[in-house]
Amino acid sequence: MRYLIPLAVFAVMVIFLGIGLTLNPREVPSPFIGKPAPAFALPQVADAGKTLGTDDLKGQVSLVNVWASWCTSCREEHPVLLQLARQNIVPIYGLNYKDERDNALAWLQRFGDPYTASAFDPEGKTGIDWGVYGVPETFVVDRDGIIRHKQTGPITPEILENKLLPLIRQLQSKSS
Amino acid sequence: MMHRLLPFLLILPFTVQAIEIREFDDPAKQQRYENLIEELRCLVCQNQSLADSDADLARDLRDEVYTIIQSGKSEQEAVKFLTDRYGDFVLYRPPFKMTTAFLWIGPFLLLAGGGAFLWRQVKRRNTGEDLELTDEEKKRLERLRNNLEG
Numbered sequence: 001m002r003y004l005i006p007l008a009v010f011a012v013m014v015i016f017l018g019i020g021l022t023l024n025p026r027e028v029p030s031p032f033i034g035k036p037a038p039a040f041a042l043p044q045v046a047d048a049g050k051t052l053g054t055d056d057l058k059g060q061v062s063l064v065n066v067w068a069s070w071c072t073s074c075r076e077e078h079p080v081l082l083q084l085a086r087q088n089i090v091p092i093y094g095l096n097y098k099d100e101r102d103n104a105l106a107w108l109q110r111f112g113d114p115y116t117a118s119a120f121d122p123e124g125k126t127g128i129d130w131g132v133y134g135v136p137e138t139f140v141v142d143r144d145g146i147i148r149h150k151q152t153g154p155i156t157p158e159i160l161e162n163k164l165l166p167l168i169r170q171l172q173s174k175s176s
Numbered sequence: 177m178m179h180r181l182l183p184f185l186l187i188l189p190f191t192v193q194a195i196e197i198r199e200f201d202d203p204a205k206q207q208r209y210e211n212l213i214e215e216l217r218c219l220v221c222q223n224q225s226l227a228d229s230d231a232d233l234a235r236d237l238r239d240e241v242y243t244i245i246q247s248g249k250s251e252q253e254a255v256k257f258l259t260d261r262y263g264d265f266v267l268y269r270p271p272f273k274m275t276t277a278f279l280w281i282g283p284f285l286l287l288a289g290g291g292a293f294l295w296r297q298v299k300r301r302n303t304g305e306d307l308e309l310t311d312e313e314k315k316r317l318e319r320l321r322n323n324l325e326g
Contacts (some may be wrong), residue, residue, distance in 0.1 A: 028219055031263040038261075098232070124236055131221035131261040133233055 030131055030150040035140070037064070037147050038129040042119035045096050045104050050153030052093065052119040057141050061171045063092045064139040065115070066127060068099040069107035071135040077154035078111050084160065085114035090168050097127045097135055136159075140164065142171045196235075198242055211243045213238055213286055216266050225268070 032038070041053030057064070065081065067074045068076075085092055094115040096104045101120060108115075121127055130139070140149040149167055151159060210227070216237075217287040218229035226234050226241070237258065244254040258266045270276045309317065 026222060029263055031260065054313045124233075128233075128236060128240065128261060131263075133262065 007016040015062040027152055028131075028133060030147070032139075033130060035147060035148065037141050037145050038126075039070045040119070040126040040129060042095075042121055042126060045046060045094070045101060045108075045118040048101075048120070050117075052117045054145060056117070057093065058145050059143060061090055061143055061168055062131075062141050063090055063168075064095055064114075064141055065092055065130050066095045066097050066130070066137040067118075068097050068135050069103040070099065073154045074136045075111065077156070078114070078138055080155050080157055080160055082112050089165070090172075091116040095126060095130070095132075096120050098122060098124040107119050139162075139172070140167055143174075196238070200246060205245050205248075208251055209242060212241055212245070212251055215268055216241070216255075216258060217268055219262055221265065 007020055008038060016025050039054045041051050041055070044050045044052050052086050063084075067141075082094060084090070096119070097117045099120075099122065101122075104118070104120070108118075119126065124132075136154055138151040138155055139147050140151075148171060149164070151164065154162065180182055197207070198206070200209065213227040214225050218224045218226050218231055218234040218237075220231035220233050222228050224234075226238055240257060241254050244257060245251075255267070264276075265277040270279060272280055
């Protein structure tokens with residue numbers, strides 16, 4: 001009986017520390033989950049005369065993928081994006097972050113272009129508005145333009161299968 | 177040992193990062209800006225303040241903070257700009273709210289708990305109730321004394 005209280009305190013500590021072990025301390029939780037995607041309208045990478053922005057995201061579930069030609073992890077996730085694009089499940093919009101147009105275009109030419117369109121953000125201002133702190137990052141945006149999920153770091157096939165696709169399907173099945 | 181260290185010592189002066197020149201039209205604003213970037217955390221190298229970090233993003237965010245302060249807005253507005261986008265993570269001092277309440281008062285709760293425990297121990301030790309011998313014990317003591325003296 002007299003050991004019960006220390007035991008309980010110890011158990012609580014173990015539970016908290018256990019939870020702590022499962023968290024990634026470098027992951028910055030996005031304050032945008034459940035909030036409208038920050039408004040933007042940028043020229044497209046492929047055609048500076050056309051814009052891509054928040055208005056284009058409305059009315060459909062979509063992915064917004066932050067990428068750059070100088071980013072090595074982006075090459076890692078690129079095949080996953082290409083495969084997803086081929087399946088025609090969800091449009092993928094790119095946000096080309098702090099890149100040069102020629103480099104970005106050459107990169108898409110060389111590795112393939114999974115994007116419905118890519119917005120050109122050479123200053124990274126829109127990136128900051130979206131709370132981007134590294135590349136790649138991917139946002140799941142619902143029909144009403146609300147951000148539902150953020151994936152920090154490259155999308156692996158596992159993350160796509162277990163996390164992103166179920167969420168996308170769930171959002172698509174919701175009638176708005 | 178020394179001859180091996182020497183090349184590293186020689187490049188030391190060149191590793192000091194370039195100081196950014198920022199023009200303020202008012203020294204008070206400059207003070208405000210400098211205090212702020214010391215208080216804000218860089219998202220990339222997460223153990224550095226915005227002031228210390230050499231990361232690209234840190235420079236961009238310093239630009240943003242500079243623009244906000246230089247335009248005459250308050251520190252709160254600059255902080256809000258960052259927390260709106262990156263959450264409380266950018267603050268070295270987390271704000272006091274429901275989710276962080278335990279973080280702030282937890283140590284004091286632990287201290288109070290420990291203090292209460294100690295106080296109970298001390299109090300228990302000072303009550304003389306356990307010091308009275310029972311009749312049984314008195315008899316035993318008597319016998320032992322007799323044995324010793326006998």
